[in-house]
Amino acid sequence: MNDRVKALNSKPAREAADYVLYWSQMNRRADSNHALEFAAGLANQRQLPLLVYEGLTCTYPYANDRMHTFVIEGVPETGRRLEARGIGYHFHLRRTRQDPNDRLYALAARAAAIVTDDYPTFIARRHNASVPAKVDVPYYAVDSSCIVPMSQFAKREYAAYTIRPKIQKLVARYLKPVETVKVKRAFRLTLDQQATPVAAGTVAALVASCDIDHSVKPSLSFTGGRLAAEKTLTEFIERRLRRYTRDKNEPSAHATSDLSPYLHFGQISSLEAALAATAQADETKVMADVFLEELIVRRELAFNFASYVDDPESMANVPDWARKTMAEHATDKRDAVYSQEQFENAATHDPLWNAMQKELLLRGKIHGYYRMYWGKKIIEWSATHEEALKTMIYLHDRYALDGRDPNTYTNILWCFGMHDRPWQSRPIFGMLRYMSFDGMKRKTNTEAYLKEIEFLERTGKDPFRIA
DNA sequence: ATCGGCTCGCGCAA
């Protein structure tokens, strides 16, 4: 057992078993995956082959063409890479509610043990709370999301400044490539269950066949899958990393990594991104690098937060001063009040805000800096703080390829004071940090951004992602 | 253009 692995039940291993099962819920990749390698080690110990199960169901909240396309696009390459290692791969798409929802349990019936991803939000969190009791084999959750494992932090951290020194002390120990475990027994079994065949040309038809929300179209900017993830990382390292520090808060400069969709669906690991970035720089000042600050300190603060609270989507998570100040300003007059639907349709009076919302609708992601303004204005223009929170979560859950992630809920709650500090009081916000249109105009090239989003809307093409 | 004040509380030094 290592510092990434938690046993979530205490069932004995099945003696007469055909394989060890890795249930790839969040880390949908064959490379740089601690959970996969832990499962491979377990399989070798038991002299068994390893089977990877990856499922996608039509029933999770906001299941739509955008999310489904991104996930299914990853399937062929994951299959190729696992099979090249002698590891079995079973992808199953549950298209309708009439299809039985028992694939995991059917595969588990022949498994010696189940290994899955330790992940503190959305569906995987709920699965890992309920499934271990329902299977009759050991169930292990492995932290393959963080560089410094979540287990290394004994409590919920208060802010970036409290977790930063702890990460700096530990990071060298973990900033190492994942060791690949060679499987001793190749997977050659024929399963009773039918996998869903996927080829590059069949993704759209598969998505269309699912009983999901077809009104949320695939992202105009992001293609899913390992090859697209690797290309995105390489291009970032080669072309954009050198100007990241200067331009990361200038959305029109496209200096950020664009990795968040791939990180969220686990098609690439943050460890791979960190190793690629450090290989470029003087390794002794690793943590001084601004990209690694965001990739490791802020991202892993989000995982720390989500792993320690009862409900990562709740306003109860913001500090006392923030809840108090919001209560004091609960009935302040709002100059403009929009409904969730008006926000969703990008129908506010503010063209800059509307452009950000259109970026979410079309690209499936908002630039990190502008997302803060986007959130702050939803607070300013909602009837209540609670309603603003619900709107932000809804819009991210439904449209963002990097939504449903610890980072998503952390970024949203940051707008309500979490991991932040109080500032001079003002209406509606109280002591929550305020952000203004004038600030955006002063600090960023809003005109270039507006033009870009207008082009995206008019042509359906993203000049920065489609060569 | 630049700067200080705003305002709370964590964590460390003492």
Add this chain to the structure above:
DNA sequence: TGCGCGAAGCCGAT
């Protein structure tokens, strides 16, 4: 117990 300083700011004075 005191003190420095913090997830990305604003505003008014100079």
